[in-house]
Amino acid sequence: MKTRTRAQAKLITAQLLSGAGIASGYAVGGLLAEEITGKTSMAGIAQMSVILGAGLIAYPLAVLAGKAGRRTALTLGFGIGTLGATVVLLGVALQFLPLFMLGMMMCGSSTASGLQARYAAVDLVDPSAAGRAMSLVVWATTVGSVLGPSFTAPGAHLGAALGMNELAGPYLISMTAFGLATLVASTLTRKITPGVAEAVAESGQSTTEPATMKLGPALRFAAARPVPLFAMITIIAGQMMMTNVMVMTPVHMDHQAFSLGAIGIVVSVHIAGMYALSPVFGWMADRFGPGTVIAGGVAVFAAAITLGVVDAAAEVSSMVLLSTALIFLGIGWSMFLIGGSALLTASVPRHAKVTLQGASDSAMNLGGALMAAMAGTVLQAGGFLWINMMATVVLLIALAFSIRAIPLMRWPGQMAPADPNESTAEASYAD
Numbered sequence: 001m002k003t004r005t006r007a008q009a010k011l012i013t014a015q016l017l018s019g020a021g022i023a024s025g026y027a028v029g030g031l032l033a034e035e036i037t038g039k040t041s042m043a044g045i046a047q048m049s050v051i052l053g054a055g056l057i058a059y060p061l062a063v064l065a066g067k068a069g070r071r072t073a074l075t076l077g078f079g080i081g082t083l084g085a086t087v088v089l090l091g092v093a094l095q096f097l098p099l100f101m102l103g104m105m106m107c108g109s110s111t112a113s114g115l116q117a118r119y120a121a122v123d124l125v126d127p128s129a130a131g132r133a134m135s136l137v138v139w140a141t142t143v144g145s146v147l148g149p150s151f152t153a154p155g156a157h158l159g160a161a162l163g164m165n166e167l168a169g170p171y172l173i174s175m176t177a178f179g180l181a182t183l184v185a186s187t188l189t190r191k192i193t194p195g196v197a198e199a200v201a202e203s204g205q206s207t208t209e210p211a212t213m214k215l216g217p218a219l220r221f222a223a224a225r226p227v228p229l230f231a232m233i234t235i236i237a238g239q240m241m242m243t244n245v246m247v248m249t250p251v252h253m254d255h256q257a258f259s260l261g262a263i264g265i266v267v268s269v270h271i272a273g274m275y276a277l278s279p280v281f282g283w284m285a286d287r288f289g290p291g292t293v294i295a296g297g298v299a300v301f302a303a304a305i306t307l308g309v310v311d312a313a314a315e316v317s318s319m320v321l322l323s324t325a326l327i328f329l330g331i332g333w334s335m336f337l338i339g340g341s342a343l344l345t346a347s348v349p350r351h352a353k354v355t356l357q358g359a360s361d362s363a364m365n366l367g368g369a370l371m372a373a374m375a376g377t378v379l380q381a382g383g384f385l386w387i388n389m390m391a392t393v394v395l396l397i398a399l400a401f402s403i404r405a406i407p408l409m410r411w412p413g414q415m416a417p418a419d420p421n422e423s424t425a426e427a428s429y430a431d
Contacts, residue, residue, distance in 0.1 A: 004124050007189050008133065011117050012140040014184040018078060018114045019141040021085070021177030022050075022107070024155060024170045029104065032088075032167050036097050048372045049101045051243070053084075053108025054115075055365030059215070061112055062358020066212040070120040074113050074185040081110030082182055085175035092168040108365070110178050113185070114141065115361045119354075120188075122345055128286060131293075131342045135282025138338065142275035211351065218355040222348070230398075230405035231344035232360040234294055236367050237398040238336025241301060241391040243368035245308060245329055246270060248375045249322065252384045256317040266319075266326050273330025281338045290343035291409040294402075297335030301395055304328035305388050312385035343409075 029046030037045075057077065065073035084106025091100030114137075121133040159169020213221065222228040249270075250263045285293045307325035311317050340360075348356055371390070378386050 003189060007124055008121060008136070010184050010188055011121050011137050014074065014078065014181040015114050015117050015137050015140040016143050017177045017181040017184065018081070018110045019143070021081070021110060021174040021181070022114075024173040024177065025085070025088070025107070028156075028167045028170050032092055032100065032165075033097075035165075035167065036092070036095050036100055045101065046104055047247070048369055049104035050108040050111065051365050051369040051372060053105030054111040055108070055362050055367075055369055056105070057109045058112040058115065058362035058365060059358040061109075061116055062354050062361070065116065065120075065358075066354040070116070070123065071185065071188040074117060074120065074188065075182055077109045077113030077116065078178055078182040078185050081107050081113065082175055082178040084109060085171045085178055088171045089164070089168050089175070092165050092171075107174065107178075110181065112361060112365070113181075116357070118341060119345070119357050127346065130345055131282035131285030131290070131338060132279065133282070134341060134345075135278040135280075135285075135338050138278040138282075138334070139275055142272070142278075213352045213355045215355060215359060218352050219359060221352055222356055225347070226401075226404035227347040227408050228344055228356065230401045231290075231340050231347060232356065232363070233398050233401045234297075234336050234340030235344070235360045236364045237394050238297065238301075238333045238340065239364035240367040240371045240394050241305075242274075242329055242333040244371040244375055244390050244394075245304070245387055246326070247372050248379045248384070248387050249326060251376075251379060252387070253317065253322065258317070258319070262319060266323050269323050270326035270330045273327040274334055275330075277331060278334050278338060281335050282342075285339055285342040289409065290339040290346065291406070293335050293339030294343065297332045297339060298395070298399065300328050300335060301332035301391070304332055305391050305395070308388040308391075309385060312383060312388060 029050070033042050033046040036042075057080065061073045061077045064076065084103045087103030087106055088100060089103075091097070091103050118134040118137045121137045122130045125133045155170035155173040156166040157169065158172055160166040162169075162172075164172075222232060246267075249266065253263050253266065281293050284296075304325045307321050307328065311321040311325065314321075341357075344356060344360060345353060374390075375387060378390060382389070
């Protein structure tokens with residue numbers, strides 16, 4: 001038990017440090033891209049590069065976790081992020097955009113590792129506590145995200161004192177935070193094996209498990225089964241809706257002549273919505289089933305989109321409306337991420353878990369990058385209304401996939417009937 005508690009604490013600490021490192025450079029990434037290219041239109045390329053990098057590295061890290069364990073995968077992932085912050089500093093010093101973008105993509109590896117850490121937490125506990133274990137790691141991002149921006153100014157002063165571009169200084173903080181996360185991850189127990197609780201490993205019992213599924217067979221497995229397919233769609237859709245609206249809200253507010261202070265407040269409350277209530281949603285997933293959390297997320301996302309549409313239709317934007325919409329947007333994302341992740345973990349057999357976990361994390365980040373790339377054009381063409389309409393389309397697609405999954409899912413006081421496609425209770429989600 002002590003070993004398990006220490007491992008959970010280390011996962012939370014690594015996630016906190018990673019979140020702080022990401023947030024430290026978040027505010028200046030766009031400014032650096034604008035400075036290097038001399039074009040304001042290129043400011044968004046920084047964050048898009050981070051999201052894209054997270055999408056590209058998530059699946060390979062999951063494969064590594066399946067072969068060598070979570071410790072190796074997380075250590076490498078955070079290590080790549082550390083190296084990425086160094087490459088960013090070099091790219092800024094040389095004013096060379098491709099090198100800068102490469103570094104930002106490598107920083108995305110820390111994001112991907114943070115996402116994988118939630119599944120590592122699940123591997124440590126009994127399945128009945130999976131939601132709570134996962135949510136505590138997600139919640140740690142709250143602390144990191146709050147602390148990170150406070151390091152931006154000191155990082156800039158440090159960079160200037162070292163004779164560097166002061167805008168690059170915060171990436172010294174990022175490099176340090178990612179490096180410490182790497183160190184913490186490297187001290188994790190070797191017994192964190194994807195899909196197998198630590199208690200089994202400690203008992204010395206031998207288990208005969210099928211070989212880990214390859215990507216193609218795993219995706220076909222999920223596509224043929226409504227519940228895991230819906231779980232993956234939920235994770236991906238939540239990220240796409242959140243990214244689409246979140247990325248363009250500051251731009252919309254700027255067009256409406258809001259101050260930078262007001263924009264910062266809206267972004268801050270959005271981040272709070274994303275992470276602060278995650279332990280509550282983890283408890284709900286364990287107590288009432290992941291489907292209940294996802295259903296709540298649908299309602300919250302619908303409220304966020306409705307408020308966004310109302311604001312877009314008004315002659316003058318409302319700070320109250322936008323703040324409330326962004327809080328709901330963050331809460332909806334949290335409910336979809338935790339509910340979808342818990343549902344995916346519960347609805348597939350052990351030999352498919354790590355592959356599908358990695359595939360869903362990769363797809364969610366690539367989907368977010370796609371929405372971020374499209375959002376500027378959509379905003380220019382149809383304003384903030386069209387941005388919210390894009391989110392509506394994604395939400396409707398997710399609901400369409402829920403139709404076949406709902407009868408097979410567990411709800412409060414009800415056990416799901418067995419899926420005729422499955423031969424085990426675990427894979428049918430009739431647990």
